[in-house]
Amino acid sequence: MTPPPALTIDSATRHYAGTRAPAVDGVSITVEAGEFLALLGPSGCGKSTLLRMIAGFERLDSGRVAVGGRPMSGPGLHVPPEERRIGLVFQSYALWPHMTVAGNVAYPLETAGVAKPERAERVAAALATVGLDGFDTRRPAELSGGQRQRVALARCLVMRPELVLLDEPLANLDVHLRASMEEEFASFHARTGATMVYVTHDQAEAMALATRIAVLDQGRLAQLAAPRDLYREPATPMVAGFVGQGALVPATVTGPATHGRAPVRLLGVDAVLRVRPGEEPGEALVCLRPEDLEPAPDGPLEVRIARAAYKGGFVLVEAVPAGGGPRLVLRLPGHTHPVAGESLRLAIRDGWVVPEADALNPARG
Numbered sequence: 001m002t003p004p005p006a007l008t009i010d011s012a013t014r015h016y017a018g019t020r021a022p023a024v025d026g027v028s029i030t031v032e033a034g035e036f037l038a039l040l041g042p043s044g045c046g047k048s049t050l051l052r053m054i055a056g057f058e059r060l061d062s063g064r065v066a067v068g069g070r071p072m073s074g075p076g077l078h079v080p081p082e083e084r085r086i087g088l089v090f091q092s093y094a095l096w097p098h099m100t101v102a103g104n105v106a107y108p109l110e111t112a113g114v115a116k117p118e119r120a121e122r123v124a125a126a127l128a129t130v131g132l133d134g135f136d137t138r139r140p141a142e143l144s145g146g147q148r149q150r151v152a153l154a155r156c157l158v159m160r161p162e163l164v165l166l167d168e169p170l171a172n173l174d175v176h177l178r179a180s181m182e183e184e185f186a187s188f189h190a191r192t193g194a195t196m197v198y199v200t201h202d203q204a205e206a207m208a209l210a211t212r213i214a215v216l217d218q219g220r221l222a223q224l225a226a227p228r229d230l231y232r233e234p235a236t237p238m239v240a241g242f243v244g245q246g247a248l249v250p251a252t253v254t255g256p257a258t259h260g261r262a263p264v265r266l267l268g269v270d271a272v273l274r275v276r277p278g279e280e281p282g283e284a285l286v287c288l289r290p291e292d293l294e295p296a297p298d299g300p301l302e303v304r305i306a307r308a309a310y311k312g313g314f315v316l317v318e319a320v321p322a323g324g325g326p327r328l329v330l331r332l333p334g335h336t337h338p339v340a341g342e343s344l345r346l347a348i349r350d351g352w353v354v355p356e357a358d359a360l361n362p363a364r365g
């Protein structure tokens with residue numbers, strides 16, 4: 001028998017009183033046991049609301065939530081948060097300042113009535129998992145931000161939750177600490193096999209950590225895909241613009257699709273680009289990533305450099321097509337010295353025809 005999904009969200013909708021549109025609008029996502037799902041999107045897209053709906057802090061106006069196959073929210077049903085066996089980690093670590101590290105981690109076990117010897121054992125194991133053995137007697141004020149976040153993680157783990165929800169857990173940390181904590185989360189996920197749902201507005205963080213990413217756009221699920229697919233084959237213009245660098249260029253698909261590619265005319269150039277199956281000839285938008293554009297002396301596309309910034313190892317260039325069009329982004333080798341105002345010839349090596357948003361989601365109309 002296959003185990004039930006760790007989390008099932010079915011047409012979940014939440015419309016706050018007095019607001020124009022639902023904060024979460026008909027979202028359906030199934031998360032298998034052991035997955036690391038990132039909820040990604042711009043500020044106000046509904047990430048936190050959806051996370052609170054899963055945790056049980058927010059009621060659903062319609063739809064259902066089930067955890068490990070057990071219904072939690074639905075018509076006439078609302079299991080309170082403390083009975084959902086879900087672990088929570090927030091950006092404000094919410095540690096008790098007067099308690100030691102061990103005291104903070106032990107607290108949920110105490111509340112749950114776990115006996116002292118077992119408590120000590122489980123606290124020690126949780127602190128070891130997050131690499132904080134030996135920190136038992138410290139107080140939160142004596143820890144770095146990253147260490148505090150690890151205490152919060154240990155406190156969540158000690159309850160052995162089936163599902164861990166993390167709401168921008170790295171948002172308060174500086175950039176170096178974020179990178180090392182990203183690694184911690186990834187190895188922690190690999191070690192424990194826990195199912196995680198991770199809210200972030202930082203696409204690099206989502207890419208680095210998640211097995212799949214759900215992109216929310218104004219309360220709706222715009223795309224649910226593995227990081228590489230999201231980057232290479234964004235389903236909507238919003239996803240193309242939000243995830244990764246690049247440009248969205250108006251184009252015309254000039255012929256039928258074969259083997260995942262079709263002839264496309266864009267910026268006065270004919271190219272053969274990637275399309276989804278069944279893409280029809282007609283007006284389209286093409287997502288050009290930096291690596292899709294390559295300097296070539298005889299390249300068919302002439303551009304003028306608008307900005308060049310050395311990024312260590314390569315130069316990030318923004319360039320405007322000579323014949324007009326949106327600003328393109330490309331990378332030049334680190335030993336070159338491109339200067340704003342210079343002309344450059346490019347070849348279009350690859351690109352993705354972004355599916356029509358309306359065709360994917362007729363209700364959006």
Ligand SMILES: Nc1ncnc2c1ncn2[C@@H]1O[C@H](COP(=O)(O)OP(=O)(O)OP(=O)(O)O)[C@@H](O)[C@H]1O
Pocket residue numbers: 016017019023041042043044045046047048049050201
């Ligand atoms: N308690 C509330 N009452 C009314 N509206 C709310 C409430 N909480 C959130 N909203 C609105 O719902 C929408 C989604 O908010 P939510 O906090 O879920 O977004 P988010 O994607 O997590 O944003 P951020 O990244 O800024 O935290 C926003 O328009 C917000 O203003």
